[in-house]
């Protein structure tokens with residue numbers, strides 16, 4: 070508006086909600102942030118993009134007072150602030166939804182929202198009224214009395230956002246909010262975000278999905294190796310150019326090559342069912358085969374039974390009916406350990422809860438799930454040296470950005486944790502890979518690399534059960550796609566001639582399942 | 584300074600800081616109470632004579648086993664408060680078995696030790712089973728089991744007891760001479776006999792380290808302690824591990840009273856030493872669940888106990904003052920480890936900064952050089 074004024078006019082000053090100047094942050098062996106400068110204008114959606122480990126989450130944690138910066142200043146609404154705890158940040162009007170959700174599963178939505186903010190509106194009727202008011206005002210559509218563990222990721226995310234708004238935030242940070250959402254949920258989220266923006270709130274938004282970023286953000290800041298490279302206007306840039314700014318390489322797209330499907334059945338799942346204590350079964354009569362060298366993709370809106378399907382095949386659920394056979398052997402009644410040892414690699418959906426020991430070094434995480442075979446063991450004993458060497462190999466092959474195998478898993482950025490898990494599960498030549506969202510939270514470069522690894526393994530005969538919210542990934546990698554809806558397989562598609570739109574409508578039950 | 588030397592110094596800085604703080608706080612208490620702090624420390628920190636040293640080693644042996652038993656549970660996030668009950672049950676049963684002498688000589692000893700391990704394990708196993716199948720907190724159940732153990736042992740002691748000549752205390756039958764575990768002397772004269780059981784304790788410590796760090800079972804146990812969800816997803820049965828960890832913890836707890844039983848008391852009576860299980864909790868905390876750390880903790884507690892015995896007579900201060908010191912140590916250890924850890928992180932960050940400053944910094948946004956040692960995020 071006043072860009073022609075010689076000195077910044079007062080309004081211009083005041084239109085900046087957050088101004089970061091010269092922010093620096095070091096961790097042992099790593100420079101996470103170095104001279105970061107960002108201006109976030111009031112009433113806008115400001116995206117931050119960058120490679121895995123570029124320092125995005127670190128920067129946001131600094132802005133939310135979780136960790137102090139080593140250098141630099143933070144200005145909020147024109148005032149320099151020192152944020153030494155999230156409480157300070159909340160007082161300054163900053164709220165954050167973390168990359169890994171922080172809700173208490175066995176509490177209700179209301180309890181989760183009120184927890185720690187009881188002073189604002191109490192815990193009773195007033196709090197409920199306030200929750201409903203916010204929910205209606207921004208179209209968040211939450212049900213205060215549901216238990217959080219019953220909610221799908223999309224709904225959990227809305228609870229997280231509501232929690233932040235409940236505390237009076239005017240500046241909202243969302244760290245990779247769309248990683249776990251399917252396309253129509255992403256659209257809903259963006260509608261919510263635009264609503265917030267219109268109310269004059271500012272949103273800072275991190276994502277690896279560049280198309281989304283281009284469609285929703287007013288400004289995009291690119292971070293590379295801990296420092297701000299450039300702030301661009303989405304109108305004047307393409308996804309390809311953004312990717313080049315981030316990594317200096319081209320934007321890949323998944324594409325299937327000639328089919329490697331054989332007619333040897335490797336995994337045969339028959340009439341799998343999982344009753345639920347209240348009403349509708351979680352899994353209902355699911356049957357499919359996966360052949361050697363075949364990738365079967367499962368498409369579906371989160372919470373329609375994908376997690377249960379995977380856990381049933383892995384033997385992590387009680388009360389499963391039906392049968393699971395792996396290359397002829399009946400696994401229906403054996404333990405998770407025996408299933409893994411019969412050659413199943415498993416990339417879990419929730420990497421922090423199921424895939425890692427956060428407070429153990431990377432080499433011990435290499436052993437996790439592979440306790441019974443080399444390189445984890447030698448002569449029946451844990452082989453630290455073997456595990457370390459192999460961890461080093463994974464770090465190199467999968468480009469895990471870390472000083473070395475003795476670092477704690479907690480110190481890796483989200484995407485690098487994911488790369489480590491993928492590397493681990495692809496090791497030891499599994500015959501079946503169960504991959505839930507294998508590229509969730511990894512940057513475009515690493516995503517392409519993981520796809521290549523999976524394709525290579527398929528060429529050598531690996532069978533893959535692929536669950537993903539990313540329809541392009543499903544279509545690009547799979548040899549066959551099944552759609553799951555309310556615990557049933559409702560239709561099969563050939564990825565060669567299906568569009569994301571067709572899949573999308575089958576997933577919500579809107580289309581006519583073929 | 585080499586990184587290794589720094590690491591070593593930081594490693595010993597924490598316990599030293601904790602001790603110094605604990606001594607300072609105890610001194611304040613002494614001064615506030617108008618007691619002669621200088622004389623008290625003079626007595627406590629004097630060099631122990633051989634007879635006292637023997638006592639220190641012997642008591643430390645007992646405390647060490649107790650600390651190990653607790654630490655096994657801690658490693659899996661299980662709070663076995665019940666070591667106290669488990670060692671009573673174990674020691675009592677061992678005393679009865681050894682006193683009956685169904686087998687000759689050391690076979691009798693072996694049988695009694697095995698019985699102690701089994702009974703300790705079974706007693707703890709009840710809590711493990713309740714936790715695994717019914718989700719009952721092991722803290723609650725082991726506390727209850729402690730009460731039951733105390734009453735049960737007292738009840739059966741009355742049945743099994745023979746009157747000890749020349750005293751009115753009750754005790755089990757005295758263990759025959761051929762089944763006692765011989766001591767060895769570290770000096771001359773009476774009272775310098777160290778329990779032979781010391782070697783069993785050392786072996787138990789080694790086994791603890793080996794099993795936890797070198798075996799698959801130990802890995803599974805530590806993994807479960809860190810994250811039950813990750814354990815389940817990676818093929819570890821949490822129920823099985825819970826029960827096994829409690830059984831092993833209880834089995835080791837069963838050993839706690841045996842050095843005394845086979846080395847000096849030779850029978851279990853109403854005056855058998857009590858409270859050993861609770862000391863084990865403090866020692867496991869102090870030793871950070873590490874076998875060497877627990878050994879140091881056990882020696883320290885035993886040293887303080889022994890050196891304070893004479894306080895009442897020599898300087899007119901109640902020996903209970905060391906209980907304050909011991910309690911404070913447990914707290915200061917936790918705090919000082921955190922302080923030293925943070926300091927270490929800061930040192931390392933400075934080190935990184937220096938390493939980077941000595942390289943030519945690339946222009947911002949310019950081509951980034953590959954750095955061999957540090958990863959630039």
Ligand SMILES: Nc1ncnc2c1ncn2[C@@H]1O[C@H](COP(=O)(O)OP(=O)(O)OP(=O)(O)O)[C@@H](O)[C@H]1O
Nearest residue numbers: 096101121122123124125126127480482483484960
């Ligand atoms: N607590 C920590 N201790 C040590 N190093 C850390 C810690 N937290 C982050 N790091 C390091 O700082 C760097 C930046 O991490 P950060 O989590 O900010 O990355 P990111 O940009 O959010 O990446 P991603 O897209 O993978 O989530 C990484 O190299 C990471 O290993």
Ligand SMILES: [Mg+2]
Nearest residue numbers: 126168482483
């Ligand atoms: Mg991140």
